[in-house]
Amino acid sequence: MSLLARWCHRHRLAVVLAWAGLLVALGAAVGAAGSDFGNSPTAQNTDSAKATALLRKGAGSAAGKSGRIVWRVENGTVTDSAAEQPMADAVKEIETAPGVTSVSSPFTATGARQISRDGTTAYATVSFEEDVSDAQVAQVKQLATARESAALHIALNGQAFTVNPEPNPVADAMGIALAFVVLLFVFRALWVAVLPIMTAIVGVGGSAIAVMLLSHLVTLSDTTLTLGSLIGLGVGIDYALFIVNRHRTNLMAGMGVGESIAKSLDTSGRAVIFAGLTVVVALLGMLTLNVGIINGMAVGAAVTVVLTVLAAITLLPALLGLIGPRILSRRQRRAQAGPRAQDASGAGTGLWGRWAGRVQARPKTFGLVALVVLAALALPTLTLRLGAADDGNLPATSTNRQAYDMIAKGFGSGFNGPLVLAVDAPTAADKAAAAALARTIERVDGVAGVSAAPMDDGQNVGVISVVPTTSPQSAETSRLIDRLRSDVIPPAEQGTSMKVYVGGPTAGNDDFASVLLGKLPLFVLVIAALGFLLLTVAFRSLLIPAVGALLNILSIGVAFGAIVVVFQYGFGASLLGLGAAGPIESFVPVLVVGIMFGLSMDYQVFLVSRMREEWARTGDNQRAVRVGQAETGKVIAVAATIMVCVFGSFVFGGMRVISEFGVSLAVAVALDALLVRMIVVPALMHLCGRANWWLPRSLDRALPRVSVEGPAEEPARWAGPGHEPETAGIGR
Known part of the structure; x- marks a missing residue:
């Protein structure tokens, strides 16, 4: 990593220009090819899939889209001449419109059922050709709504006329602005606030363009871009922040800019790569579900994480080189001569150092209280109901919602x-x-x-x-x-x-939800096992990965509990403009599992890697846990706050499914960082003592060696009860 860092530092202007050229080239490719997103979640070998196949067989060809034109009068009936004549004319024009195969009119002998019993509501069903274009559908919409007046209200719904809410750029901007304010407030240095955000934006922008190109090869939902933006901004800012924070620490210790960049990439950069790998593994674990649209969303999100990591380990070092010592505040540059003060225990004397001491003093009390709180918040998960929210949950201004309400009232x-x-x-x-x-x-x-x-x-x-x-x-x-x-x-x-x-x-x-719910437990076990294996390789321990995997599952339970309370029970949903109470979108829990497991592993890696570094140096478990918690507490808390800001901003983006992601991930990340990583994990590690670092010799020899925090001394190894820790390269 140090070689890559030094190269990027020496050729910093070329690296920045290369990233700019990459974005321009990808943008040109999308301008030429466009995108090809689709929204058809299906589950094979289900009753509904067999029904669809049978109907297509009976029709002799694949059926095209269809939609409803719904109209309602407040006074009189739809058969009065003031309403019937304009709508009958509209139906005739639509019948001859390009792309339309048929229109079932309520003004025929066979269409009488398409008028409500009270006579105030009617509808016509429009069937389109299989290859109908968006422009042809838009023309039909225009013909249908042209007759609307104060006395005749017209709305449209159905598959052909469904308008998916567009991603709201205000949500992105709000999350970025909040992240900037948090970074500026905590670190009091402009470039510390700018560089992580700039790096994340470049990574997310490049991945968004790449995903648009990928949509031609893989089935991707049109929510993939928004989902990728949600994940990429969160992890991208956090990953860059960890590297920038280590770089600032090195500079304050007296290192030169180039040396500090190399050291930061060789330590925190390695942790960022490993953390990104855990997120990618968790996301690609969704491929075990073998559901086309889920596979596509997982691949799209994984591409986003990969590009944000690449930006953090290549573009960020180049930018740090261009900025030089200005990454420090003016006060820090004046006091740059020595390292930051530490107390005699090796932990910082600030807020997080004092908190680490309190957890060490009373691990049972703190750990038990935190676990009870987390379990209580996860309890609503037991009532989770998957499905698909209908048009009744769309904003009242949506034509789909208006048509839904008219149909519900009339029929x-x-x-x-x-x-x-x-x-x-x-x-x-x-x-x-x-x-x-x-x-x-x-x-x-x-x-x-x-x-x-x-x-x-x-x-x-x-x-x-x-x-x-x-x-x-x-x-x-x-x-x-x-x-x-x-x-x-x-x-x-x-x-x-x-x-x-x-x-x-x-x-x-309903079938899609049942299939995913049945596969969810296996998916959780698969990614928990993969996470356990990765942490075992990283930390040469069995207990730490086991505890991490179990606590990650608890954090996922908290995420589920949050969306059940808000969206399924309806507490606060209407106040946030998220519709009424209803089922949770089928694929949301699956994606939340993959995303949250990866993010939880990130915090576990950053926390425990520092503890392991201290264990390698001293062989003292209590000191290692306390110092690791004290020295990573601030940056983990800031990183979690940034993620909460980014995820929380998407709650107001106008898309219910994205709002479900935002609520679940914001709540889970906040509690995972503050309760799990800053209380439960240290408390359990204090209670378990040197057993935290035990690994059977045979397994130790069999596993590959991966250095998460860069080249360091061989860590102390505990041989079991009754044995002192063996050390290599450290004093006894």
């Missing part, structure tokens, strides 16, 4: 998410059984209405549309889906060759 909440039963009925007896099934479903609790078009003799695939009495995101709707699959459909299929599958967007989201 009932369940009409916003009907269940689509795909029927495979090859024989006449099967067709009769399908008709009987439709009549049976009408009497099932939770069903508001059923419609089934009769099948002709040459038609083997039929559709039964079931309208629930409850909204798409309701738990009652999920229970209705289960009831149909387990209690209603199997008896109807007995004695026939008929096969019936429950599909549609509502059932698809």
Whole structure:
């Protein structure tokens, strides 16, 4: 690492220009190729996936998008000439618009059901060609809304007309501004506040462009960019801060700028690389789930972390070289002659040194209280319900939300998410059984209405549309889906060759949630095992990695508890403009597990690596834990504060799924840094004594040797109870 640091320092202007050239080249490539994001979370081999496949088979080709045009009058009915005439004209124009295959109008004999019983609400369903362009959809929107007036309110929803909220640049700016204020307030030096943010922005900007190009090769959701920005800004600023903080310490100890940069990269730079590796491993662990959209988001986030780490170990040293001693405040430059004062114990005399002493004095009390608080905050996780929030949780100004509310008021909440039963009925007896099934479903609790078009003799695939009495995101709707699959459909299929599958967007989201929830425990175990292995290699210990893995799981529980309370229970969600109470988006917990596990490991690496460095020097566990906690407490607290600012700013970005990430990660990072790393970990390490550093000799020889804090003395090794620690390269 020192060689890389010295090279970047000597060629600092070339390194800065190379990064600028890279951004320009990537930007030009995106300008030519664009992006290709998609939003279709599906789970294979589920009932809803089979329903979709059967319906496509029956149609003879892949079906295109469809959407609803909904209109409502406050006075009179939609069949009055003042409302019917303009909407009938609009429907005729839309029927001949490019990209449109058909329009089901309520002003026909077969469309009477598309007018509400009170006559105030009606809708038309527009079906598009499979390859319809955005411009063609926009033209239909314009034709539909052109007739809106004070007496006739028009809104649109459905897959074709769904408008995904755009990433809010204000959220990014707010997080960056708060991070700048925190850094400036704590370190009282302008460049300390500027350089970490500048490095993170370059890393995130480059990764965003790279992810846009990657979207042509991998299935990526359009939330991947916002998610990458959320993660990249947090870890990018933190990683740069750790290096800058070590560089400042070296300068205050009397080192020259070039020597200090090399030393900082050879110590904190190594820790940054290892910490970034743990985040990448945790993110790529999501590939074990084998879900296309999750795989894509994991790869996109991993690319972001890799580029922020590269910026921290190449661009940052070059910038530090350009800045020179001005990274210190004027007062520090005047007092640069000697190292910072330390007390006799080796720990700083400041706030964190005193706190480390208190934890050492009463480890059982502090550790137990912190664990109880964390367990209580994680308790709501036991009621976690996955699903997909429906349009009823969108802002009231959204056309999708307005259409949802009009449909719910005119036809009932369940009409916003009907269940689509795909029927495979090859024989006449099967067709009769399908008709009987439709009549049976009408009497099932939770069903508001059923419609089934009769099948002709040459038609083997039929559709039964079931309208629930409850909204798409309701738990009652999920229970209705289960009831149909387990209690209603199997008896109807007995004695026939008929096969019936429950599909549609509502059932698809429900199946996707069930698949992910079933795989979540295995995913947690996989990344916990990977994290345990990485920490074992880094710290030559079994106890520290085991404790770290268990505490990381507890931090993840706190993250889940936060989103359950805010989004599922609804406490504070409406005040924050995040919609009403509803299920948690299916893929959010999976991504939170990967992200939070990696971030927790970061803090564990930065904390314990300093403890291990002191253990290697003295062989005194109590001193090592106290000094490590005292000397890393400030920078970990500042780093966590920055992450909370960045993550918290995304809560107000206008995207519910991103807000879920923001709330869960902000709460979990704050408590992980302050309770887990600054109380629980030191307390347990004080109680365990030299057993913290025990590793069987055979395993020690088998594992590769990785120096997280750079070249140092061989650490003391505890051979077990009754044995003094063996040392190599340190005095006894």
